[in-house]
Amino acid sequence: MTSVGDVRDPRLEQLVEGIVRLAAGELDARMEPSERRDDIDAVITGVNLLAEELEYVYSNFEQQVADRTAMLRQTQAELEQMAKTDSLTGLANRTLLGERIQEAIRDSTEHGKAPAVLVLDLDSFKAINDTLGHGAGDVVLVEVAKRLRCAVRSGDTVARLGGDEFALVITESTKDEILQIAQRVSEQLQDSVDVGAETVWAMSSIGVCIGESGQPAETLLRDADIAMYQAKAQGRNNVQLFRPDMLDAIRDRSRIVADLRNAVAGGELALHYQPVVELASGTVIGVEALLRWHHPVRGTVLPDSFIHIAEESGLIMEIGRWVLHEGIAQIQRWHETAADLTDFVLHINLSAAELLRSDLLEDVRITLERHQVAPRRLVLEITETLLMSRGTTEEHVLSGLRDMGVEVQIDDFGTGYSSISYLRSLPADTAKVDRTLIQDIVTDPQQQKFVAAVLQLISAAGLKAIVEGIENSEQSAQLQAMGCLYGQGYFYGRPLPPAEVLDRIRGLDPRH
Ligand code: C2E
Ligand code: MG
Ligand code: MG
Numbered sequence: 309m310t311s312v313g314d315v316r317d318p319r320l321e322q323l324v325e326g327i328v329r330l331a332a333g334e335l336d337a338r339m340e341p342s343e344r345r346d347d348i349d350a351v352i353t354g355v356n357l358l359a360e361e362l363e364y365v366y367s368n369f370e371q372q373v374a375d376r377t378a379m380l381r382q383t384q385a386e387l388e389q390m391a392k393t394d395s396l397t398g399l400a401n402r403t404l405l406g407e408r409i410q411e412a413i414r415d416s417t418e419h420g421k422a423p424a425v426l427v428l429d430l431d432s433f434k435a436i437n438d439t440l441g442h443g444a445g446d447v448v449l450v451e452v453a454k455r456l457r458c459a460v461r462s463g464d465t466v467a468r469l470g471g472d473e474f475a476l477v478i479t480e481s482t483k484d485e486i487l488q489i490a491q492r493v494s495e496q497l498q499d500s501v502d503v504g505a506e507t508v509w510a511m512s513s514i515g516v517c518i519g520e521s522g523q524p525a526e527t528l529l530r531d532a533d534i535a536m537y538q539a540k541a542q543g544r545n546n547v548q549l550f551r552p553d554m555l556d557a558i559r560d561r562s563r564i565v566a567d568l569r570n571a572v573a574g575g576e577l578a579l580h581y582q583p584v585v586e587l588a589s590g591t592v593i594g595v596e597a598l599l600r601w602h603h604p605v606r607g608t609v610l611p612d613s614f615i616h617i618a619e620e621s622g623l624i625m626e627i628g629r630w631v632l633h634e635g636i637a638q639i640q641r642w643h644e645t646a647a648d649l650t651d652f653v654l655h656i657n658l659s660a661a662e663l664l665r666s667d668l669l670e671d672v673r674i675t676l677e678r679h680q681v682a683p684r685r686l687v688l689e690i691t692e693t694l695l696m697s698r699g700t701t702e703e704h705v706l707s708g709l710r711d712m713g714v715e716v717q718i719d720d721f722g723t724g725y726s727s728i729s730y731l732r733s734l735p736a737d738t739a740k741v742d743r744t745l746i747q748d749i750v751t752d753p754q755q756q757k758f759v760a761a762v763l764q765l766i767s768a769a770g771l772k773a774i775v776e777g778i779e780n781s782e783q784s785a786q787l788q789a790m791g792c793l794y795g796q797g798y799f800y801g802r803p804l805p806p807a808e809v810l811d812r813i814r815g816l817d818p819r820h
Contacts, residue, residue: 335359425516490547515534516535568601580805584796597631597656601614628665656689734769745758746787778799
């Protein structure tokens with residue numbers, strides 16, 4: 309070691325200190341070489357070079373770590389994005405929508421305007437999927453997504469909730485602006501969508517809920533959904549703004565479902581029977597079974613206020629089964645007390661869903677046999693709208709019924725907008741003209757011509773015609789003049805409890 313006399317070379321301390329700093333991670337620490345150019349200087353230069361190298365390696369390493377971390381973050385963001393977007397349309401999914409609503413609610417506490425949520429459900433998507441296939445369905449969904457994005461501002465969220473349901477979150481807007489956006493969205497969807505060579509429509513029912521400050525995110529989406537269902541109930545293709553009384557309707561509805569569940573087992577259901585007559589003579593040729601619900605608290609409830617609920621909740625299957633069994637059993641009971649009455653027929657109304665009941669054909673056959681009722685004495689009434697949208701299963705069941713000898717009647721004819729070409733292939737024997745068509749035939753000559761044309765159309769399609777809702781003798785005379793042979797309506801008799809039917813059939817009605 310170099311020393312001058314007893315004095316230690318101060319560079320040695322510098323060197324030790326420099327090495328300590330380097331060891332402590334101060335990689336930019338450098339030592340000044342002296343003028344002497346001796347061994348110590350050589351070591352100092354060597355250590356400096358080592359430090360240089362270390363600093364380079366270290367910064368290179370840091371850069372690599374930073375790059376990798378950025379890549380990881382990017383992948384994580386992409387994964388999150390994938391988990392939060394709908395792969396078909398690229399829109400936000402339900403999870404992201406929930407987050408955006410939360411964010412919008414949080415932000416709204418600053419600027420005071422609570423966000424609004426719109427829920428949209430396409431009106432005829434199932435039909436598109438069923439008739440043109442899922443590929444066509446996807447084309448429509450992608451097009452709808454595009455139109456929705458065009459209808460809102462870039463900061464608003466457009467999401468697909470699943471299936472054919474979409475949602476929008478609109479922020480910082482007034483009620484008027486929100487309703488305008490809803491209207492614009494609805495208009496965007498009025499234009500047809502081209503799917504290959506086919507043209508389809510993607511109109512939708514839209515529910516709007518304008519939030520209030522402090523409202524939780526879940527209720528905002530739920531209320532928009534309730535408003536959307538209201539839009540469906542109002543005939544589809546329209547916009548409804550949520551009102552609190554819509555919640556009451558939902559509660560009422562669930563109460564009805566709960567009560568209806570007990571109605572069959574509790575013996576609260578009954579059938580009333582309305583005469584079907586030959587117009588000229590007034591002779592009863594049959595009766596239509598019409599369901600009545602004797603509710604323990606609400607009294608007698610008419611089918612229009614519960615059949616659709618039974619249909620939506622699936623309870624219609626059990627109810628329909630009961631109606632079929634009870635109606636056919638009643639024919640046998642009448643027959644037992646009036647053996648001569650072997651000809652009149654029983655009309656029973658069937659809901660769309662019942663045609664999909666797998667055991668319907670078998671149930672009809674066995675029940676008729678059990679009560680010794682000939683199949684020709686049963687007429688099953690099915691609404692025109694159902695026949696228009698029938699699929700292969702329904703087709704199969706209808707032809708099965710007709711093969712068995714049961715008559716199929718189109719109910720409410722003239723309300724389902726049958727296409728004329730379609731009419732010829734309807735799987736039915738008779739058509740019952742809806743009462744709304746004949747309401748004004750006595751006073752409105754135009755309506756007379758229209759009904760006459762409808763009757764001709766039915767006959768040209770090879771079907772027999774019957775008219776419902778005849779309320780006075782003038783209507784009856786008018787219809788007979790047009791060549792209509794059969795009908796039903798309050799003029800000929802209101803729906804009656806079973807005990808009063810035989811007297812009516814025998815013509816013991818005081819009016820006759
Ligand atoms: P619908 O099959 O078209 O039955 C005719 C409806 O018109 C009945 O109403 C009947 O009481 C009423 N009506 C009969 N004559 C006249 C008239 O001259 N003027 C007026 N204004 N109305 C008349 P109701 O009994 O309330 O039944 C309503 C609907 O409920 C029925 O229409 C049918 O679609 C459905 N329905 C009834 N019973 C059943 C059933 O057992 N199963 C199913 N799935 N649906 C049923
Ligand atoms: Mg009917
Ligand atoms: Mg009808």
